[in-house]
Amino acid sequence: MAKLTPTPSQTVGPFFALGLTWLDTVDLAAGAAAGERIVITGRVLDADGAPIPDAMLEVWQADAHGRYAHAEDTQDKPKDKVFAGFGRIATNKDGVFRFTTIKPGAVPGPGNSLQAPHIVVALFMRGMLRHLYTRIYFSDEAGANDADPVLALIEEARRATLVATRADGAAEYRWDIAMRGDAETVFFDC
Amino acid sequence: MDVIGYRRIVPGTQPEYLHPAYASSVKRAPGRKLVLLPQTLSEVTGPVFGHDRVGPDDNDLTKGHDGAPIGERIIVTGRVLDGDGRPVPHTLVELWQCNATGRYRHDNDQHDAPLDPNFTGAGRAITDADGIYTFTTIKPGAYPWRNHHNAWRPQHLHFSLFGPSFMTRLVTQMYFPGDPLLPLDPIFNCVTDARARERMICSFDIDATVPEFALGYRFDIVLRGRDATPMEA
């Protein structure tokens, strides 16, 4: 069959809330999902470091066992039937996002490798013509992060931009997204 | 675990992040080269939304209010296809738009045009087994947007689709054939490949037109296609 060129992406524009908030999901761990409940919060910042109030994150992750709620995950592992793994979180007027989830388990990487626990993020905003992909890793998984095949693709100095920092004594992580500048978040071409 | 990935973007067929003609891209585009990522299980899986998420009238934006909205009623229908032309069944399609005067029901829309009490401007549908979706709505107005002197957006509908994985996620806009604003619009023209750009323009379709009711427009949407063989480790 002939290969078709995909329809081009266009920006979500300034008024996406009108069409998209119905599916907002800021608590992925609602219900009886297994695993450690955690909060991830941070700000989305533009090239000047100014907060972006009209951005939206979509997140996708495995359950606590490291299994995705998707037909193509055929791993021989238990599956958490109540955990869907998707979140949609808009930033507020201060550019802040916040969501609750469970800490994902490790999932397989290329070949026989194992990926450290992580959350995949798609980022949308006014001013962005095509969404960007990035990832959230966890600061308390240093060993697994060191062995992660995706983090290994990134120059060492920039890896920290993908690692959410766990607060002392609380299951809360801080992870900011910088569109540009010294702390520019790593975005993926995938 | 080696997975079958989704095909890489052909340059020119999708927008670049930095597109200075679209002024707000300047401070929101990454400065550094994106890091090339071989897709893994995390990328080729993604959320699935079933028919249970969408109500029977969610694809009719003219309903749900006391009266009928002002404007030209239209039907927008089409197929969601994968990159090999196969239908994508049972996938979520989200739609939002301004009303016939060019005003969005959103607090930040300051355009001096009236809201319509009978129009919200949001809908959703799930494609059927043949990948077909249908919306009934009204034709949106053009609106000014201050990107440059005398800047006006062509009439458009905003579409959001998921497809089978996180890699097939697509947010786009649908435009109408013959709109004189299209050659002037930096958002539409962010795609340099003319054939790819034209995928965003629907076509008038007499077969989708319902006699004595509404003109029909066809808008097929193509999601990213898939490789034939697994990603190399």
Ligand SMILES: [Fe+2]
């Ligand atoms: Fe718009």
